[in-house]
Amino acid sequence: MTTPAQDAELLARVVDGDHDAFTQMMRAHEDRVFSVCLRIMGNRELALDATQETFLTTFRKASQFKGNSALGTWIYRIAVNTCYDQLRKQKRRKTDPMPEHLDPTDYSAEDAVHAAGLRPEIQRALAAIPEDFRMAVILSDIEGMGLPEVAEILEIPVGTVKSRVFRGRRLLAGELGNQSV
């Protein structure tokens, strides 16, 4: 855990072009960013792409960090926005079939789901609920972030986060119930 002063100092070095500082920043956050992206995207390759894009954006926007939130929160916000964009692009393409790894009969694909840390039916149920609810549930209930931090990352009020988490869980339970019928 770093202090705001340490974050600011690290960012200042990144802005000055200090590659070691950037590597240090990456090392501190890359696993969490990858984890968030993997839960959202449900696919390791896409998650890795989103992680890379997140850090590219972080590097290029380092000078714009105002210090209003923790550095990690700012990076996770960029990660979530990056994943939003990638999901939107996927939706626009329309031609993408349902990810293969969600097919439980495909054993190699099932491995990929396990690698995502969730059972296939849960991943499938999660994928079926609306994006906004999914994001809130992932950050709160899977990544274990506090509601205020989720609110900062999603840039919505805490009350809205609560509502999305509770409703998201209800929708998820509905999906899981449908699957078991």
Add this chain to the structure above:
Amino acid sequence: MRDHDLELIAALAEGRLEDESEAHALIASSEEAKAEFEAQKLALSALSGASPVTMTENERSALHRDLWTELRGPAAGSVSSRTNPWYYRWMPVAAVMFVLFGLVAVLNQSGGDGMEAAQDQTAGLSASDTTSAMAEEFAGDDADADETRGETGAIAPTSTMAAADSGDGSTAEPPSSAATAFYSAEADEIRSGEEPVYRSLGDFSTTEVEECLQQAGFDDYEVREVNATPDQNIENGEEVPEEAVPYVAATPFGDALDSAAVVFVALETCEVIHVDQ
């Protein structure tokens, strides 16, 4: 169900209540509350099995290698050169060609004695002057459209009203086809959804967003999307036009979403930047 009740039930499901009596009483008193509790428990139980994930060493190596390749590449540190669509490079050439064609057309029309006068006029008119004149003409058209809305209470029936007057009479730049395509795609996406999307409020509060919408003359509109960081989309590899600015998108209250008009208002200036019918 009231928010307080839902919160109480969720807290019970999460096991973070010291005194559970009120929550248990609530569940015992209502089938709806009981069903809600069971749903919350089921979801939490399913999600609690999620194991932590980390990158493999191969993935980590690939991430660092690809990232540094990208950062050290020719576009390193230059966002615009990497993210602009290819046709942006040809825009200056297209502008010069446009002026030249215009010049030829003027000369052909004038002929004889008028030719010298036309040459004098066009010689003093730079490319930027020409585009400014076009912008004024375009904005003038949209000002007319805005007046129409004021009189009839309806939006002018145009799908590309990207440079409407704001309240103080200032005008936005005329839209590029890329901008029109971008906003139209956003509008289609909004029409296909059900929940409002607050993508990113950035430095704008929800109150500011709503006030901006009112200032633009859309009091009876419902916020459908707020995007305070369209520039991040550029960073993320989407072909978002350079002139995309932080915006709020809204639809008329009560209109069926799948066929509603979608207005886009710039958050920084509260100007209408696009209306998609």
